Amino acid sequence: MSSANNKTRPTPARRLRTMHETLAQAYGPQHWWPAKTPFEVILGAYLTQNTAWKAVERSLANLKNAGAVTLEGIRALPVEKLQELIRPSGFVTRKAQAVKAFVALVDEEFRGSLARVAATPAGPLRTRLLGLPGVGPETADAILLYAFGKAVPMADEYLRRIVERHRLISPAPNHNRKGYEALTSLTRDAFAADSPNRHADLYNEFHALVVAVGKAHCGRTAKCGGCPLAGDLQRYGPKVL
Ligand code: SF4
Numbered sequence: 001m002s003s004a005n006n007k008t009r010p011t012p013a014r015r016l017r018t019m020h021e022t023l024a025q026a027y028g029p030q031h032w033w034p035a036k037t038p039f040e041v042i043l044g045a046y047l048t049q050n051t052a053w054k055a056v057e058r059s060l061a062n063l064k065n066a067g068a069v070t071l072e073g074i075r076a077l078p079v080e081k082l083q084e085l086i087r088p089s090g091f092v093t094r095k096a097q098a099v100k101a102f103v104a105l106v107d108e109e110f111r112g113s114l115a116r117v118a119a120t121p122a123g124p125l126r127t128r129l130l131g132l133p134g135v136g137p138e139t140a141d142a143i144l145l146y147a148f149g150k151a152v153p154m155a156d157e158y159l160r161r162i163v164e165r166h167r168l169i170s171p172a173p174n175h176n177r178k179g180y181e182a183l184t185s186l187t188r189d190a191f192a193a194d195s196p197n198r199h200a201d202l203y204n205e206f207h208a209l210v211v212a213v214g215k216a217h218c219g220r221t222a223k224c225g226g227c228p229l230a231g232d233l234q235r236y237g238p239k240v241l
Helices: 012-027 038-047 053-065 071-076 079-085 092-109 114-118 122-130 137-147 157-165 177-190 196-216 230-236
Strands: none
Touching: 012 157, 012 177, 012 196, 012 230, 038 053, 038 092, 038 114, 038 137, 053 079, 071 092, 079 092, 122 137, 137 177, 137 196, 157 177, 157 196, 177 196
């Protein structure tokens, strides 16, 4: 039973907005994404699928040493060599093909210019990215938000755990695309009252903060002791799953 009176209980979106503030105060600015160029962000978004970031860093270091953290560099690499360089991140056949497919898209539909890709409105660009091999909604949104600065919220396993454990949404029986869109929809609602000019920055920071609290506290097992979000759980319940 929740301790909060139903009449005063804030909406899930309102709670999530407050949780963002709590995390921002606890952790400070996150300075995401940890990459120097938009194309490095894109490579990272592909390589991090089902892989810890430490492994991605090793792959990116290999690519940097080979001078291949650019469109031109990836274009010039034979796919077998690309697979070898990204081996630390695993799933090399699928990931190398996916990265090559992205570069082919830029070459064939945007005359080899990432700036032209970036100038495309978020909606059509998201649809186009989702049509590429190896690109699900999380990868597409990571590219849109962090490489191109579009006001597109992104979700991940950490956010799913947090909002399910705080019962901001019902736990999904399987984690399909519909479940993903429910998370991004809740995030959009949480920031709906903020100026649209701030949405890209807020989504950027929100996801980074979710990853920070997820890594520190809300992994497979919830470690609520000392978690900045424990106050929300105590106030509104319910129990941790
Ligand atoms: S660790 Fe506990 S308090 Fe922290 S986000 Fe997860 S469920 Fe909430």
